[in-house]
Ligand code: 3Y8
C-alpha cells in the first residue's frame with residue numbers, strides 16, 4: 131500500500147507532549163498540537179495549535195477525516211482517561227494509526243511511605259480521624275471528592291486562580307505550573323507544616339518533586355493509581371514515536 135507523508139494530530143498537555151512537539155517540529159513533520167483548554171495561558175508549542183474539545187468520539191472522528199490526519203499521538207496525561215478512550219474509538223472508526231506516548235508510573239523506593247489507592251474516593255475515605263495538614267496536589271477538577279471531610283487543613287496547588295470558592299473551610303492555595311523542583315516543594319511542605327501528601331500517580335519528571343520532598347521530610351503519601359485504559363500501542367519516548375511514524379504505519383493499517 132502506498133504510504134502517505136504523515137499528517138499528525140498530537141493530543142498534548144504534558145511534559146512528554148511538549149517534548150514530542152519539539153521532535154516533530156525539528157523533523158519537519160506536518161503536525162497539529164491539541165490542548166483541551168483547561169488553563170488560561172497554556173505553554174506555547176512549536177506547532178500549529180488548536181484548543182478545546184472535539185465533541186466526543188464523533189467530533190474527533192470528524193476532525194480526523196476533515197483534516198486528513200494519518201497518525202494520532204496520544205501524549206495526554208495518564209489521568210486524562212476520557213480523551214484517551216475517545217482517541218481509541220475515533221481511530222478505529224476512521225482507520226487512523228494510533229500510538230500513546232506514556233511515562234511509566236512511579237514506584238516507591240527506600241524511605242518512601244506510600245499508600246496506594248484505586249481512586250480519589252478511596253483515598254478520601256481513608257483520611258485519618260486526627261486533623262491532618264494535607265497537601266492535596268491533584269489540581270482543581272476533583273476537589274469536591276474531599277469536600278465531605280472539612281476537618282483537615284488543605285494546601286492546594288492550582289494552575290489558574292480559582293473562579294469559585296474552594297470547597298473547604300480551612301485551606302490555602304498556591305498558583306504554580308510545573309515542572310516543580312525538590313527544593314521549592316520541600317520548602318512549600320515545611321512552610322505549611324504539611325503532615326500528609328495526596329497525589330495522582332502521574333509518573334514523569336514534572337510532578338515528581340513533591341514525592342521526593344515528602345521522602346526527605348519523612349511524610350506519608352496517599353498515591354492514586356492511574357485509571358485502566360483499553361489496550362493500544364504505547365511508546366516511552368518521542369524517538370520511539372518518530373520510528374513508528376517513519377516505519378510507514380500507513381493509513382488504513
Ligand atoms: C492544560 C498545559 C509542559 C506540561 C507540564 C506533567 C507535568 C507540569 C504536574 C502538582 C501536580 C496536576 C495538573 C500537573 C502537572 C505538568 C504539565 C503537569 C499536576 C498543564 C497544562 C494543562 C494542564 C491541566 C491541568 C489539570 C490538572 C493537572 C495541575 C499548560 C500545566 C494536578 C495533575 O486548573 C485546572 O483546571 C487544571 C487542570 C487537568 C488536574 C486537575 O484535574 O485539575 N493538569 N496542566 C492542558 C490542556 O488544556 O489540554 O497550561 O501549559 C500541563 C502540565 N501539568 O509542557 O511543561 O507533564 O505531568 N497538572 C497531576 O499530575 O496530578 C500538578 O501540583 O504537584
Ligand code: NAP
Pocket residue numbers: 141142143144164165166168181182183184185186187189190205206207209210211212213214216269330
Ligand atoms: P479528560 O477527562 O480525559 O477529557 C475530558 C474531555 O476534555 C475530552 O472528552 C475532550 O473533550 C477534552 N480533551 C481532553 N484532552 C484534550 C486535548 N488534548 N485536546 C482536545 N480536547 C481534549 O481530560 P482531563 O483530565 O480534563 O485533561 C485535560 C487536559 O489536561 C489533557 O490535555 C491532559 O493531557 C491535561 N492534563 C491532565 C491532567 C490530569 O490530571 N487529568 C494532568 C496534566 C495534564 P471532547 O469530548 O469534547 O472532545
